[in-house]
Amino acid sequence: MATAAQIQKGYIDYVLTHDEKPKSVYSFAKKLKISEADFYAFYASFESIEKNIWFELTVETIEEIQKQELWAQYSAREKMLSFFYSYVELLKSHRSFIVYSLKSHQKRLSRPEVLASVKPIFENFAEQIINDGLESGELAERKFFSKRYKDALWVQYGFILNFWINDNSNGFEKTDEAIEKGIQVTFDLFQRSPIDNLFEYGKFLAQNGNLKAKMGL
Amino acid sequence: MKAQESMPTTKVERSAKFVKTGIQIGGNYIKHYSKKIFNPALSRDELNEDNASDIYNSLSELKGSALKIAQMLSMDKNILPRAYVDKFTQSQYNAPPLSGPLIVRTFSKSFGKSPEKIFDKFNIKSTHAASIGQVHEAELNGKKLAVKIQYPGVGDSISSDLKLVKPFAFRLLGMSEKELNIYIKEVEERLLEETDYELEVRRSIEFSIACKQLENVVFPGYYPELSSNRIITMDWLEGQHLKEFLNTNPSQELKNKIGQALWDFYNFQQHELRAVHADPHPGNFLITKDEKLGVIDFGCIKEMPDDFYTPFFSLTSTDLFEDKAATIKAFRELEMILPNDTEAQIEFYYTAYKEMISLFAKPYTKATFDFSEPKFFEDLYGYGEKVAKMPEFKQARGVKHFIYINRTNFGLYNILHELKATVNTDTYKPHVKFG
Numbered sequence: 001m002a003t004a005a006q007i008q009k010g011y012i013d014y015v016l017t018h019d020e021k022p023k024s025v026y027s028f029a030k031k032l033k034i035s036e037a038d039f040y041a042f043y044a045s046f047e048s049i050e051k052n053i054w055f056e057l058t059v060e061t062i063e064e065i066q067k068q069e070l071w072a073q074y075s076a077r078e079k080m081l082s083f084f085y086s087y088v089e090l091l092k093s094h095r096s097f098i099v100y101s102l103k104s105h106q107k108r109l110s111r112p113e114v115l116a117s118v119k120p121i122f123e124n125f126a127e128q129i130i131n132d133g134l135e136s137g138e139l140a141e142r143k144f145f146s147k148r149y150k151d152a153l154w155v156q157y158g159f160i161l162n163f164w165i166n167d168n169s170n171g172f173e174k175t176d177e178a179i180e181k182g183i184q185v186t187f188d189l190f191q192r193s194p195i196d197n198l199f200e201y202g203k204f205l206a207q208n209g210n211l212k213a214k215m216g217l
Numbered sequence: 218m219k220a221q222e223s224m225p226t227t228k229v230e231r232s233a234k235f236v237k238t239g240i241q242i243g244g245n246y247i248k249h250y251s252k253k254i255f256n257p258a259l260s261r262d263e264l265n266e267d268n269a270s271d272i273y274n275s276l277s278e279l280k281g282s283a284l285k286i287a288q289m290l291s292m293d294k295n296i297l298p299r300a301y302v303d304k305f306t307q308s309q310y311n312a313p314p315l316s317g318p319l320i321v322r323t324f325s326k327s328f329g330k331s332p333e334k335i336f337d338k339f340n341i342k343s344t345h346a347a348s349i350g351q352v353h354e355a356e357l358n359g360k361k362l363a364v365k366i367q368y369p370g371v372g373d374s375i376s377s378d379l380k381l382v383k384p385f386a387f388r389l390l391g392m393s394e395k396e397l398n399i400y401i402k403e404v405e406e407r408l409l410e411e412t413d414y415e416l417e418v419r420r421s422i423e424f425s426i427a428c429k430q431l432e433n434v435v436f437p438g439y440y441p442e443l444s445s446n447r448i449i450t451m452d453w454l455e456g457q458h459l460k461e462f463l464n465t466n467p468s469q470e471l472k473n474k475i476g477q478a479l480w481d482f483y484n485f486q487q488h489e490l491r492a493v494h495a496d497p498h499p500g501n502f503l504i505t506k507d508e509k510l511g512v513i514d515f516g517c518i519k520e521m522p523d524d525f526y527t528p529f530f531s532l533t534s535t536d537l538f539e540d541k542a543a544t545i546k547a548f549r550e551l552e553m554i555l556p557n558d559t560e561a562q563i564e565f566y567y568t569a570y571k572e573m574i575s576l577f578a579k580p581y582t583k584a585t586f587d588f589s590e591p592k593f594f595e596d597l598y599g600y601g602e603k604v605a606k607m608p609e610f611k612q613a614r615g616v617k618h619f620i621y622i623n624r625t626n627f628g629l630y631n632i633l634h635e636l637k638a639t640v641n642t643d644t645y646k647p648h649v650k651f652g
Binding site for chain 1: 316317326333341370
C-alpha cells in the first residue's frame with residue numbers, strides 16, 4: 001500500500017526528471033508500482049498533488065513563524081514580513097519543483113491554478129494580521145477599503161513569488177529587498193496617511209458647503 | 218472661465234529619483250537667474266544651497282551606496298562650495314531602519330539561528346544607522362557588543378548607483394565622462410570592498426594589532442565567529458561622537474590630546490603601514506570616557522603603491538621644490554603633468570600644483586601645527602574655489618590614488634580644525650628623501 005507522501009515524492013521526481021507531468025495516472029502508477037486505485041485513494045489528479053504541496057508549504061510556514069519567540073512582539077507589518085522571509089526560505093529547499101510548478105501552469109495574466117489551494121489559507125492568515133493591526137490602531141480603518149487590504153497582500157504574494165523564481169542574485173538577496181520594500185510600502189498605504197486627512201477635510205468642506213456664506217465672505 | 222478648469226494640470230510622475238533632481242537643479246538655476254535679473258547682487262550661495270538640498274534629498278532616499286557617495290563628496294570641502302558640504306554631512310544620520318524580520322532573516326542565513334539564540338540579549342531596534350548598514354546593541358556573557366548588519370542588495374546597487382551619480386559628478390566637478398571613469402572605477406572598487414564584511418573584520422583585526430603601540434588610540438575587539446559577510450560583531454565602545462564631545466566644552470589640553478591621537482593614527486598608517494583608514498568621517502570615531510580616541514570602522518582602506526607614495530610625499534616633505542626639473546618629473550609620475558602638454562601648459566601646472574601642494578603640506582613643514590588657525594583653511598577653500606573656476610582644471614589630472622588620499626588628509630585636517638587642536642606633526646614622518 002502506497003502512502004500520500006510516497007506518491008508525492010514519486011511525482012516530484014518524475015516532473016523534475018522529465019520536465020512535464022506524466023502522460024496518465026495509469027502510466028505513473030505503473031512506474032511507482034502501485035495500483036491506480038492506490039493513487040486515487042489519495043489524489044484526484046496530478047494537479048491535486050501539486051496543490052497539496054503548495055498547501056503544505058504555506059501551512060508549514062505559518063505554523064513555523066507563529067512558534068518564534070519574537071512573534072508576539074511583532075507589529076502587523078513585521079508579522080507579514082516575517083511570513084514572506086520564512087516562506088521564501090522554506091520554498092528554497094523545493095526551488096526546482098516550485099519553479100517547474102509555476103512555470104508549467106503559468107498562463108499570461110492569470111494566477112496559476114495550483115495556487116488556488118494557497119489563496120484561502122493565505123487570505124485567512126492575512127485577515128487575522130490585518131484585524132489585529134486594525135484593533136491596535138496600527139492600520140487605518142477605512143470604509144470599504146479595509147476589507148480589501150488582504151487583496152493587496154495577495155497581489156504582493158503573487159509578485160514576490162514571481163520575483164523569486166526569476167531572481168538570480170546571490171542568496172536571493174534581491175528577493176529580500178523586494179519583500180522589505182514591497183511590504184513596507186503596502187503597509188504604509190494601510191496606515192493612516194495625509195490622504196485620509198485630506199479626504200476628511202474634503203468631507204468637512206463638502207458638508208459645510210455654505211461656509212462662505214456663514215463667514216460672511 | 219470654463220476653459221481654465223479643464224486645463225491639464227497633471228504632472229508626469231517621474232519615478233527615477235535622479236531624473237527628478239536633475240530637473241530640480243535645472244529649475245534652481247532658472248530660479249537663480251530670474252531672481253538675478255531683478256537683483257544683480259544676489260550671490261550664488263542661495264543657488265548652491267538649493268542645489269545641495271535637492272541632491273541631498275535624492276541621495277538620502279536612495280540610501281546605500283549613494284549615501285556613501287554623499288558622505289564622500291562631503292569630505293572634499295576643497296572642491297565643493299560650503300552649502301553642499303553642510304547638507305551632505307547630514308547624510309549619515311538619516312536612513313530608514315531594516316525591519317525586525319529582515320534582521321532575523323539575515324541572522325538565520327548567516328548562522329542558521331535567530332539573533333536572540335546567539336546572544337544573551339539582542340535589541341531588535343537599531344541604535345543607529347551606518348551608511349550601508351545599521352548597528353544593534355547586544356550582550357553575550359556579560360559583555361556589551363555592537364552588531365552591525367548590512368542592508369541587503371547594497372553590493373549589487375553600487376554599480377548602478379554610481380552610473381546614476383555620474384551625471385551629477387560631471388556637473389559638480391565639470392569633467393568629461395572619459396576622464397571621470399578612472400576615478401569612478403576607483404570609488405567603485407573601494408565601495409565594493411566596503412560591502413565585504415568578512416574582509417572588514419580581517420582588516421580591523423590586522424589594523425588594530427598594527428596600531429596597538431599608538432598612544433591614546435583604542436579599538437574594539439572583533440569576533441570573527443560571530444561575523445559573516447553581512448554581519449560584524451564587535452565590542453561596544455562607550456563614548457561620545459565629536460559633536461557631543463565638543464558640546465561638553467573640553468579643555469584645550471584634552472582637545473590637543475585627541476587631535477594628537479588622530480594625527481598619529483593617520484600618519485602612522487600612511488607612512489609605516491602604507492595603507493590607511495580612508496574614511497575620516499566624524500561618525501567613525503568616538504571619544505571614550507578615559508579620554509582616548511576610539512576607531513570603529515575599517516570598511517574603507519586605501520593602500521598606497523610605491524609609485525604613488527614616493528613622488529607624492531617627496532613633494533610634501535623634502536626640499537624637492539628647490540629643484541624645478543625634479544619637481545616636474547614627480548608631477549609627471551603623478552600624471553599631474555601629462556605627456557602631451559605644451560611648454561606653456563607645463564609651466565602653468567607646475568606653478569599651480571606647486572602652490573597647491575605647498576598649501577597642503579603646510580602642517581608638515583613645522584614641528585607643531587595649530588589647526589584652529591582659520592587662515593590655513595580659508596586659504597585651502599579659497600584655493601579650491603579658485604581652482605574650480607579655472608578652465609585649465611576642467612580637465613581631470615592626477616593618478617586615481619589622489620581621490621582617497623586627498624579625502625583622507627583633508628578629512629583629517631577638517632576634524633582637527635573642528636577640534637581646534639594643536640598637534641605635533643613630526644611624530645610619524647614620511648619615509649622619503651631627496652637626492
